[in-house]
Amino acid sequence: IADEEQLLSIFVKKLFTNLQYSIVTDKLIERTVGCFSDLTHGYQSVRKLVKLDPIQYFINNHTQDLFPFLHPTSTMNHSHNSNLSLSSWSRLRTTFYSSVGRMLMYEFHYDDDDDERIEAFMTPFTNHCTRLVQIFKEFPDFSLLNPGQFSAMTQFNPKLASLDEIQSLIIGISRDLRGLCSSLVSKQAYTSFFDWLYPSYLPLFLKALYVFYDRKDVYNPLLKFFYELTSNRQERLIFDSTKPSAYLLFRETSNLLYIFQTKTLLHVNTTIPESDGDLFYKSKLKPIITSLKILQTCLM
Incomplete structure (x- = not known):
């Protein structure tokens, strides 16, 4: 790993991988969204994030095809083994797009x-x-x-x-x-x-x-x-x-x-x-x- 930017890029890719392929693991989705939200708090943090290629790709491709947990029916079909209620599950979408919005604001x-x-x-x-x-x-x-x-x-x-x-x-x-x-x-x-x-x-x-x-x-x-x-x-x-x-x-x-x-x-x-x-x-x-x-x- 050459520098901080490369390390952050690897970390962000892992977060996006969780959101793409772990739809059946509700607790992982919850923790991933929470971690992503924490990363986007603070001007300096967002400034570094928006420079990353994975983030730029994500901002232009935040669809339910890429992130299945955003699919409208995912709220109704989340894992029955989860401790998350339906309300808590769908509330993750609010946290998710609040984080995305902070990066979009930097792009203005x-x-x-x-x-x-x-x-x-x-x-x-x-x-x-x-x-x-x-x-x-x-x-x-x-x-x-x-x-x-x-x-x-x-x-x-x-x-x-x-x-x-x-x-x-x-x-x-x-x-x-x-x-x-x-x-x-x-x-x-x-x-x-x-x-x-x-x-x-x-x-x-x-x-x-x-x-x-x-x-x-x-x-x-x-x-x-x-x-x-x-x-x-x-x-x-x-x-x-x-x-x-x-x-x-x-x-x-x-x-x-x-x-x-x-x-x-x-x-x-x-x-x-x-x-x-x-x-x-x-x-x-x-x-x-x-x-x-x-x-x-x-x-x-």
Whole structure:
């Protein structure tokens, strides 16, 4: 081994090998993602990492084909011998993309090439969201509905995928984007991300909440994603005065909270007993806390 860079490259290759071929070993995946996250904390560490060829290849090829644990169904099919819950397993995706986002931030040069760089990086997410757009194609846009039309909406019967498959897609993309968004702490990076997200894909999450209002495994990560999206980390939510982005984000967030109040809370209040402490917390108290945090960020 000639120098520190070569040693670090070997170490990173080993981490990626674990993520590529150890899908059945949940504990190894958990420790590998944790180690990768630790490596990406600190400017000097990230500066060294992004120079490595394996990292550059990874930034441009972070697909579920390369890393099977990112596949939407992997959350449902993880090892039964693991001590990890389904929630903990899918939460690894948030940690993973938070680490990736820190490296992507270092790649920002604050020039015209940044938009192209973000667009290329977001390609796997674009593919997933485009599929969801097709699935929800017949579902109306909530911004066009009045309260009467909203309450009269019929049950969603998808033709292109099962509800369980759609649920896995929504959980995965919510956790992935939440992790990525948490690392985009500059105004330019966040704006590029928001321009990608809205108007093409953000309404999907409102539709998903309406359909899966009674599934805590869906609405909890979805609400947490919106909390991250509305968090003003390092004053990143300073939009160009010529763009209505702040208003649009507030409108979509308000619609989300309205659906949560009129659908999810109504369902939970009538079906989940307080005597079932753990279920009551995860189904009602936890999302209410997240919703209040969203309100706080919107009003600050």
